[in-house]
Amino acid sequence: MSLLLRVKDLEVSYGAVPAVKRVALEVPAGEIRAILGANGAGKSSTIKAILGLVKARGTIELEGRPIHGVPTHRIHQLGVAWVPEGRQLFSTLTVHENLEMGAFARGDGPRFASRVDEMFTLFPRLRERRGQLAGSLSGGEQQMLAIARALISEPRLLIMDEPSLGLAPKVVQSLFEQIQAINARGLSILMVEQNARQALKIAHYAYLLEVGRLAAEGTSAALMASEDVQRVYLGG
Amino acid sequence: MDLFFQQVLNGLMIGSTYAVVALGFSLVFSVMRVVNMAHPEFFMAGAFGAYLTIRYVTTNFFGVLAGGMLVAAIVGLVVERLAIRPVRGRYVMIPFIATSGVGIALQHLAERVFGSDPVAIPPVVPTVSYTLGPLSVTRMQLVTFAIAAILMLGLRYYVRNTKWGRATRAVAERPDVAAAFGVDVNFVSRLTIGISALMAGAAGVSIGILYTSAWAFMGLLYGLKSFVCMLVAGNRHIEGVMAIGLLLGVLEALVSGYITSTLRDAVAFGVLVVVLVFKPNGLFGSYSV
Numbered sequence: 358m359s360l361l362l363r364v365k366d367l368e369v370s371y372g373a374v375p376a377v378k379r380v381a382l383e384v385p386a387g388e389i390r391a392i393l394g395a396n397g398a399g400k401s402s403t404i405k406a407i408l409g410l411v412k413a414r415g416t417i418e419l420e421g422r423p424i425h426g427v428p429t430h431r432i433h434q435l436g437v438a439w440v441p442e443g444r445q446l447f448s449t450l451t452v453h454e455n456l457e458m459g460a461f462a463r464g465d466g467p468r469f470a471s472r473v474d475e476m477f478t479l480f481p482r483l484r485e486r487r488g489q490l491a492g493s494l495s496g497g498e499q500q501m502l503a504i505a506r507a508l509i510s511e512p513r514l515l516i517m518d519e520p521s522l523g524l525a526p527k528v529v530q531s532l533f534e535q536i537q538a539i540n541a542r543g544l545s546i547l548m549v550e551q552n553a554r555q556a557l558k559i560a561h562y563a564y565l566l567e568v569g570r571l572a573a574e575g576t577s578a579a580l581m582a583s584e585d586v587q588r589v590y591l592g593g
Numbered sequence: 594m595d596l597f598f599q600q601v602l603n604g605l606m607i608g609s610t611y612a613v614v615a616l617g618f619s620l621v622f623s624v625m626r627v628v629n630m631a632h633p634e635f636f637m638a639g640a641f642g643a644y645l646t647i648r649y650v651t652t653n654f655f656g657v658l659a660g661g662m663l664v665a666a667i668v669g670l671v672v673e674r675l676a677i678r679p680v681r682g683r684y685v686m687i688p689f690i691a692t693s694g695v696g697i698a699l700q701h702l703a704e705r706v707f708g709s710d711p712v713a714i715p716p717v718v719p720t721v722s723y724t725l726g727p728l729s730v731t732r733m734q735l736v737t738f739a740i741a742a743i744l745m746l747g748l749r750y751y752v753r754n755t756k757w758g759r760a761t762r763a764v765a766e767r768p769d770v771a772a773a774f775g776v777d778v779n780f781v782s783r784l785t786i787g788i789s790a791l792m793a794g795a796a797g798v799s800i801g802i803l804y805t806s807a808w809a810f811m812g813l814l815y816g817l818k819s820f821v822c823m824l825v826a827g828n829r830h831i832e833g834v835m836a837i838g839l840l841l842g843v844l845e846a847l848v849s850g851y852i853t854s855t856l857r858d859a860v861a862f863g864v865l866v867v868v869l870v871f872k873p874n875g876l877f878g879s880y881s882v
Contacts, residue, residue, distance in 0.1 A: 450759065
């Protein structure tokens with residue numbers, strides 16, 4: 358199995374405050390991998406470091422090619438798309454314009470129209486709302502748009518930061534089913550989640566962060582079975 | 594009533610240039626969260642660019658306009674490199690002070706080169722007046738308004754309907770996310786400064802020809818008034834900034850016509866105080882710092 362993303366010895370600090378310490382993780386092609394942990398464990402900082410949005414030290418490689426220090430917009434051009442925490446849509450742009458921004462690096466043209474159509478098939482609610490401002494959508498619809506905006510760039514790696522945050526349990530359920538369906542079509546996913554139980558249900562493998570350090574890692578089945586993980590993260 | 598309509602007409606002609614200068618101010622602030630205090634000097638550079646073009650190159654109006662805009666754009670890119678790029682993303686007062694410094698330096702550079710008195714700009718547009726009933730308007734007034742209108746509509750089209758305009762709006766709202774979708778934020782910033790300088794430069798050419806002079810310190814009051822337009826309108830909607838620019842021109846003309854022209858320059862600041870008391874984010878809403 359080929360390795361899509363490889364992160365080694367990652368260190369992120371904000372001023373004198375370290376947020377991520379010697380974190381290592383990998384995403385093989387075709388898998389869903391999750392980063393779990395409490396608030397402030399360094400999950401989002403890890404992701405922002407991969408995207409080039411915060412300064413970091415260490416090794417970050419995409420398909421063996423170092424991307425550490427590469428500007429964020431170029432990392433995207435290499436096939437990394439991001440579903441940010443709290444959606445972070447362009448709220449003053451319409452649904453359709455948000456999709457156009459998703460495809461910014463790809464250019465428009467006839468291919469774009471068929472991609473938009475695919476997104477509307479995946480998320481039919483968005484079709485009805487295409488002319489509406491993104492800021493006026495419901496939470497669930499916003500999450501769909503955030504995912505569609507990322508998918509329309511035809512990434513090789515999809516990075517999702519807290520996709521379930523602020524969504525009703527029922528919506529979370531169907532969202533995770535959709536994420537699984539997207540992965541089944543071959544897209545590799547790296548997901549940050551506080552909702553460990555849900556994440557472990559669909560992830561193949563997961564990393565556990567505690568105050569910036571890697572505390573445990575393993576297949577989802579192994580982590581589910583681990584007593585420590587049960588106690589701390591799954592409330593068992 | 595004739596005086597009223599005549600002053601409204603005069604006000605719209607001048608107000609259109611306030612709007613053009615204010616739009617650049619507002620665009621740069623929205624996209625970069627930088628209050629570019631050197632922006633008024635783009636306006637001044639446009640007027641001197643017109644003067645230089647007339648003196649050394651051509652007296653053809655379109656040539657003069659292009660010359661003025663070009664000089665303003667060059668000054669704009671210099672300001673970006675010297676006072677904005679090194680301090681971008683820092684606390685808002687830092688680029689504010691850096692651009693103020695470069696602005697003051699530009700004024701005094703112009704004073705060194707062109708002297709402390711205004712230089713005369715010959716009338717490259719024939720001094721012809723048109724009358725419509727009791728109203729009269731000069732050709733240069735109409736040209737000024739037409740250029741401003743084209744720039745405003747052009748900017749609106751660019752921001753709303755083009756790929757880079759859309760990216761500009763995306764950067765204004767969420768620079769990090771825009772970058773993560775492949776937008777080179779630094780390029781968008783430079784493009785935005787360039788556009789703002791071209792627009793202010795065109796206004797400088799118009800005002801320079803209309804008032805037949807260019808002066809090292811002409812940007813001060815003019816820029817301040819445009820800044821006021823942005824604050825009063827808020828920087829979220831370009832239509833709001835356009836409307837307030839036009840309105841300010843009309844109010845000033847009415848105060849000059851009915852009260853006294855010495856109060857003219859107080860109008861903008863009076864309106865600003867009243868608006869900020871009741872709507873601190875401006876009439877149409879603002880992006881926060």
